[in-house]
Every structure is written in C-alpha cells, then in structure tokens.
Amino acid sequence: MTETEGTGSPEYERERVPEPALRGAGSFWGMYAGEHTAGTEFMIGPLFLAAGASLQDLVLGLLLGNLLAVITWRYLVTPIAMAKRYTLYYQLERIAGSGLVKFYNLVNGVLFCFLAGAMITVSASAVGVPFGILFSVPEDTFGFGETTFTGLVVGVGVIISLVAAAGYGMVSRVANIAAPWMIAVFIGCGVVALGQMGVHSWSAFREGAFWSDAIAFVRARHGPTEFSFLQIVIFAWLCNSAMHFGMADLSIFRFAREAASGWAPSIGMFLGHYVAWIAAGLLLAAQIKLLQDTSANPGALAWRSMGWTGIICVVIAGWTTANPTIYRSGLAFQGIFPKSSRVTMTLLAGGVATIAGMFPNLSAKLLGFVGLYGTILGPMGAIIFVDHYWMRRFGLIEEWANVEGKRINIAVLIAWLLPVVVSLYLIFRWDLFAAYAVVPSWIASGCLYLGLCKLLHRQFSERQEPIAKVNS
Amino acid sequence: MKTALKWVSLAALLGSILPSVFLLTEIISHETANLIALSGTIVWFLITPFWMGVSR
Numbered sequence: 001m002t003e004t005e006g007t008g009s010p011e012y013e014r015e016r017v018p019e020p021a022l023r024g025a026g027s028f029w030g031m032y033a034g035e036h037t038a039g040t041e042f043m044i045g046p047l048f049l050a051a052g053a054s055l056q057d058l059v060l061g062l063l064l065g066n067l068l069a070v071i072t073w074r075y076l077v078t079p080i081a082m083a084k085r086y087t088l089y090y091q092l093e094r095i096a097g098s099g100l101v102k103f104y105n106l107v108n109g110v111l112f113c114f115l116a117g118a119m120i121t122v123s124a125s126a127v128g129v130p131f132g133i134l135f136s137v138p139e140d141t142f143g144f145g146e147t148t149f150t151g152l153v154v155g156v157g158v159i160i161s162l163v164a165a166a167g168y169g170m171v172s173r174v175a176n177i178a179a180p181w182m183i184a185v186f187i188g189c190g191v192v193a194l195g196q197m198g199v200h201s202w203s204a205f206r207e208g209a210f211w212s213d214a215i216a217f218v219r220a221r222h223g224p225t226e227f228s229f230l231q232i233v234i235f236a237w238l239c240n241s242a243m244h245f246g247m248a249d250l251s252i253f254r255f256a257r258e259a260a261s262g263w264a265p266s267i268g269m270f271l272g273h274y275v276a277w278i279a280a281g282l283l284l285a286a287q288i289k290l291l292q293d294t295s296a297n298p299g300a301l302a303w304r305s306m307g308w309t310g311i312i313c314v315v316i317a318g319w320t321t322a323n324p325t326i327y328r329s330g331l332a333f334q335g336i337f338p339k340s341s342r343v344t345m346t347l348l349a350g351g352v353a354t355i356a357g358m359f360p361n362l363s364a365k366l367l368g369f370v371g372l373y374g375t376i377l378g379p380m381g382a383i384i385f386v387d388h389y390w391m392r393r394f395g396l397i398e399e400w401a402n403v404e405g406k407r408i409n410i411a412v413l414i415a416w417l418l419p420v421v422v423s424l425y426l427i428f429r430w431d432l433f434a435a436y437a438v439v440p441s442w443i444a445s446g447c448l449y450l451g452l453c454k455l456l457h458r459q460f461s462e463r464q465e466p467i468a469k470v471n472s
Numbered sequence: 473m474k475t476a477l478k479w480v481s482l483a484a485l486l487g488s489i490l491p492s493v494f495l496l497t498e499i500i501s502h503e504t505a506n507l508i509a510l511s512g513t514i515v516w517f518l519i520t521p522f523w524m525g526v527s528r
Binding site: 173176177178180181184185187188189191192195200306307308309312 | 485486488489491492493495498502503505506509510512513516517520521524
C-alpha cells in the first residue's frame, strides 16, 4: 500500500522517515494552502451567516479559533511527528495493534467518504449553474434534491472517483497550481459581494448593517437562530481536529526537518479558512440583499459574484480536495483488506462518497458533521500523546502492541470508544454542538488510556522476555 | 524565461482579483470585471504549470 502511487516517491509507510528524505519548512506551506482552500469553504462561510453569527463575532472568533488550531498543529502534532517519524496508521498499529487499526481505518475511511461527498455536492452545484440545474436542500435529512441535480452529483462523483483511482500525482499538481489563484478568487468574491451590497467604504463595512440585515431576514424566514462567539472559536479551532488533535498529520510532519514546519498550517487557516469563510459569508449576504434568497448554493453564489471564474473556482476547489480525501479513504479501506488493490478500494470509497453526496442535507449540516468527525477520531490522538509522553514516566510500556506482539490493545479500544459513545449521546440526544465534545473527549480518552494501562498492562520493569515485534 | 513566466502568472493572478476592486469602486461594469477575471484565470492555468514545480 503506497500513498503516492503516481508521484514516484517512496512513502516509508512502515518505517521511520530517514534523514535524507526530510524536507525543509517551505515544502509544507503550499500543501496546506491548497488543502484548506476547499469547495466546502463555499458552504461553511454562508452557513455561519445562516446560523446567525454576527460579523464582529465572526471576524474575531475565526481569528482566535484559527490561531488555536495552528498552535495545536505546531505544539501537539509536530514534536511527536518529528520524534517518531511514522505515519499515523503505523504509529497507531504499534500502540493499538493491527486488529484495532483495521477498525479505526474503517471508521476513518467512512468519515472521509462523507466529507468527500459534501465536496462532490459543492462541485456539482457549480457544474449545474450553466445548465440551470440548481442545488436545493430537502426537508428530510435523507431526502434527495431535484432528480437532475442528483444525476449531476452521480456524474461528478464518478469522474472524481476515476481520477482519484488513477493516482495522486496529477491532482496534487493541479492543486498546487490552483491554490494561489483560488485564494485570490475567494478574496475577489468577497470584494464583489461588498460592492453588490453597496458597501463602498471602511466605515460602512465596520457598521455591518449589510450583515445584520441579512441575519434579520434569515431569522424572519426561518425562525430564531444564533451562533455564538464561543461556537465560532471552537468550530474554527476544531473543524480540522482529526488532523491535529487526532494526529492524522503525523503522516505529513514526519517529513519535517525543522519544528518551524509546524507553522505551515497557518496559511491554510488564515488564507484558506479565515478569508475564504468570511468571503463566502459575504456572498450569501449579497444574495439575501439582492434576491431575498437564503439558500446556500455554492455554485450559484460564486456565479452571481464572479461569473465563470467563480464557477471554475468552486469546481476546482471541490475537486482538488475531494480527490485526495477519496484517495485517503481508499487507502484506509485497503488497510482493512491488504490483498485488495488500491484502485478497487479507491473506487469503492468514491462510490460511497458519491452516494453520500446525493443527500444535500449532508452539505447543509456540514457545521455539525465536522465537529462529529473530530469527536470520533480525535481521541486516538490523545492516546498517541499519552503513549509518547507519559508511558515511561509512569513506568508503563510504550507502544504496547508492538512490544507485546498483540493485535488488539483493549486499553486503547475502551479509552477511544467510551468517550466517543458518551459524546455521541450528548450530541444526538441533547443537541450538544458537536465541536464542543472534541476537547473533553480527547482529555477523557487520554486519562482513560493512562488509567487502563496501569490497570491492565504489566509494568515496564516486569517485562522479562525479549521484545516481540508485530510482523510488518 | 522562467522569471518572465512568473511575472505573467502574477499579472494573471492580479487580473483575477483586481477587477473586483475596480467593480467595488464602480470604475468598470460587472460583466467587464468578470471577463477580465476569466482572462486572468485562463492565463494563470496556461502559464503557471511551466514554472511551478510539484511540491506534494
């Protein structure tokens, strides 16, 4: 299983990245710029406005939240990545056992598919605009949109899946080239939207009447709605929690030569997220002012703002992020069935993503889904954190599954699933904002893992037999 | 040659975004702004691959 079929470079999937393969800080900036300027930014930005977030809260809250995210990447992920030099999957296998990692791969792969599905929907919303095929959200959570739009999602999903199955290289190159241009177009969209709303001065922008009028309109039409400063901060901080708290980006930063590389996500957070989300929110505000339409259709929003350039941006933004997401999902599935081909598993992942994309409500509920994603996958990062920093300090065995030759580390299984189950109960039964559950479940998972290891595993000093390695 | 191409790409990038600023100040029409932005987009994607390497 290789992550870079099509690029020609080795991936060191089951070994430490050697010194000659390490990269300087500059290597990571372009990747993070492209990865976080995605089609879903066109969806998330308007959702903030539709949820009732005030402009001041958005401007300040996103600043703080994205700063916290960057700090988490820099000080939580990068040190462990540089110390271990393993992929997330191999690091987890050494701690949790190969059997448990297969289950993690299944969960990870399915969640990636749903995320990719939202991106396919966003791309389809843009492709459909010139043909008059519009994206609309049905009442039912699992309801389809218009038949023509559903067909369009299938078509776009098939194309994206075939390209993902063909390999990572070409998409990676297009994403690198497109990244600076996408950021420029997002900025352009925001500026045009301001002009459409008659905001021609800094004082008019600061006053923010265009935004508060839009929120008032949304509330009049859809009922009371509010998105607090704290929710904005937490969402911005934790929307990529699978990557930082969940340690998925160990796979990226294991190649870092310098710790300063850990600051690279800042370009994605402040240009990709911060600027793009506010710009996309402005697009919806303009649509509400001009057309009294509150539907967050990314393609239509971009078309009304920058015409064909906006359409192309939505398509490319959705495609260049859906592709690697489907690719990673395919790898995760291949981890479950090692004898299967990457192409088959990638097409399977693409199929699941396309089916998910056929339900427009998934995109409409992206704010909640992203928090859910982090809540489910984040706790594994706590286990990695505790294993790296505290196992030896408490006289316990680091990378227990690897040392003891076990396929399942029960302590990991319980420490991961128990906080997740409790969090899911609070989210679905008590309507807890999903992103609120990420940090508490992470902390609970780490504490549980430490306690369970004390209870279930023998001490490091008691180990008499030679070290047993899990077969690679 | 590579430097020249980089300057062309930069101009194209500015061409993708500056029309929106001109539109904000009502110097040009929306249609004209969209046309300039689209031209900048086409030039960016035609020229940039010749000098931007793969970094992923």
